[in-house]
Amino acid sequence: MPAEARLTEKRSYDAIVVGGGVIGLACAWRAARRGAGVLVLDRAHPPAGATRVAPGMLAPVGELDFGEPELLEMTLAAAELYPGFVAELEAATGEPAGYARMGALHVALDRDEAAELRRVHDLQRSLGLGAEWLPPRRCRELEPGLTPSFNGGVHAADEAVVDPRALTGALLAALAAEGVEVRTGVEVTAALLDGERIAGVRTDHGEELRASAVVLAAGAWSGQAEWLPEHARPPVRPVKGQVLELRAPDGAAPCERIVGSERVYLVPRGDGRLIVGATVEEQGFDTAVTAGGVHELLREAYRLLPEVAEMELVEAAAGLRPATPDNLPLVGPGGLDGLVWATGHYRNGILLAPLTGEAVAELLDRGKLSGSMAAASPGRLAGSAARAAR
Numbered sequence: 001m002p003a004e005a006r007l008t009e010k011r012s013y014d015a016i017v018v019g020g021g022v023i024g025l026a027c028a029w030r031a032a033r034r035g036a037g038v039l040v041l042d043r044a045h046p047p048a049g050a051t052r053v054a055p056g057m058l059a060p061v062g063e064l065d066f067g068e069p070e071l072l073e074m075t076l077a078a079a080e081l082y083p084g085f086v087a088e089l090e091a092a093t094g095e096p097a098g099y100a101r102m103g104a105l106h107v108a109l110d111r112d113e114a115a116e117l118r119r120v121h122d123l124q125r126s127l128g129l130g131a132e133w134l135p136p137r138r139c140r141e142l143e144p145g146l147t148p149s150f151n152g153g154v155h156a157a158d159e160a161v162v163d164p165r166a167l168t169g170a171l172l173a174a175l176a177a178e179g180v181e182v183r184t185g186v187e188v189t190a191a192l193l194d195g196e197r198i199a200g201v202r203t204d205h206g207e208e209l210r211a212s213a214v215v216l217a218a219g220a221w222s223g224q225a226e227w228l229p230e231h232a233r234p235p236v237r238p239v240k241g242q243v244l245e246l247r248a249p250d251g252a253a254p255c256e257r258i259v260g261s262e263r264v265y266l267v268p269r270g271d272g273r274l275i276v277g278a279t280v281e282e283q284g285f286d287t288a289v290t291a292g293g294v295h296e297l298l299r300e301a302y303r304l305l306p307e308v309a310e311m312e313l314v315e316a317a318a319g320l321r322p323a324t325p326d327n328l329p330l331v332g333p334g335g336l337d338g339l340v341w342a343t344g345h346y347r348n349g350i351l352l353a354p355l356t357g358e359a360v361a362e363l364l365d366r367g368k369l370s371g372s373m374a375a376a377s378p379g380r381l382a383g384s385a386a387r388a389a390r
């Protein structure tokens with residue numbers, strides 16, 4: 001197509017969301033629900049980010065770590081929001097998102113693991129979280145398929161899961177119902193800048209797309225957004241996670257809830273699939289599935305639930321978590337007027353998607369970041385990003 005012809009196509013939106021993972025789609029849907037004219041762009045066709053391989057644990061208690069009170073506040077608020085978000089989504093589309101409050105059982109396989117799990121459990125109890133220490137017999141009553149020998153476990157009854165692929169399908173249907181365009185296979189090549197304000201984007205299809213706001217929701221690739229000036233790129237790095245999908249021959253997964261150990265977690269789906277995750281690897285943008293990664297996941301899954309040996313190995317995949325220097329997401333004004341970052345969700349992207357979507361929609365609508373997302377504000381960062389975000 002000649003350059004003159006390509007550049008004649010100009011359109012205008014309230015917001016352009018760059019990134020079609022669950023964070024971008026949730027932001028777009030919540031903004032559209034408030035009446036905004038939104039466009040979503042994703043360079044992959046179909047979108048191929050972390051959402052596609054995420055297990056979908058909604059597990060603020062199990063994912064709790066020492067010294068992260070702001071993240072806990074956020075993940076607890078997100079878990080509370082989830083049932084209403086899914087109910088609204090399913091009512092709007094008739095499509096199930098695969099949400100189930102099934103609980104989680106974290107098992108200690110030896111004495112060292114038991115000492116560490118007790119330490120975490122003490123922290124959980126000191127914070128008033130729903131988590132109960134159970135001896136092996138009680139654990140086995142909950143999950144009869146557990147290995148015969150282990151040292152106890154922690155039951156977190158309120159943990160839930162969602163199926164990220166089903167959730168994506170429901171969000172896409174909801175966006176279609178709102179008249180929101182989602183364009184895949186379109187790469188953003190430049191920001192349209194008006195001084196220190198972003199006024200839209202240019203794409204590799206030669207279009208100039210104008211918008212009052214641009215939302216950067218490109219997951220692990222957000223920090224590589226070369227179409228933005230350097231000071232407007234968030235400090236996000238990729239952290240690789242390899243994940244397996246197994247299937248039970250009789251259609252019944254070997255556990256009823258999330259089952260985890262120090263090294264692995266198993267997430268059952270209602271249709272007999274079992275997701276086994278995940279490695280945590282600092283390997284840049286490498287997404288190769290390795291023999292070592294698959295071996296480690298299968299070995300550790302088998303140590304927990306020996307029945308996995310009988311299951312069919314359906315898929316092995318790797319995704320890239322978007323990590324930040326302090327493990328908190330980066331959600332809020334992002335270094336140019338009109339630019340909003342919605343990224344850096346690291347291990348909690350699926351859980352934090354509804355909360356992030358609501359916070360971004362509120363920011364676009366009223367210019368302020370809501371309470372539970374305030375700690376995600378980019379303004380907390382030192383150096384150029386913090387200066388840029390002010």
Ligand code: GLY
Nearest residue numbers: 241277278347348
């Ligand atoms: N939230 C699970 C993971 O990142 O592996």
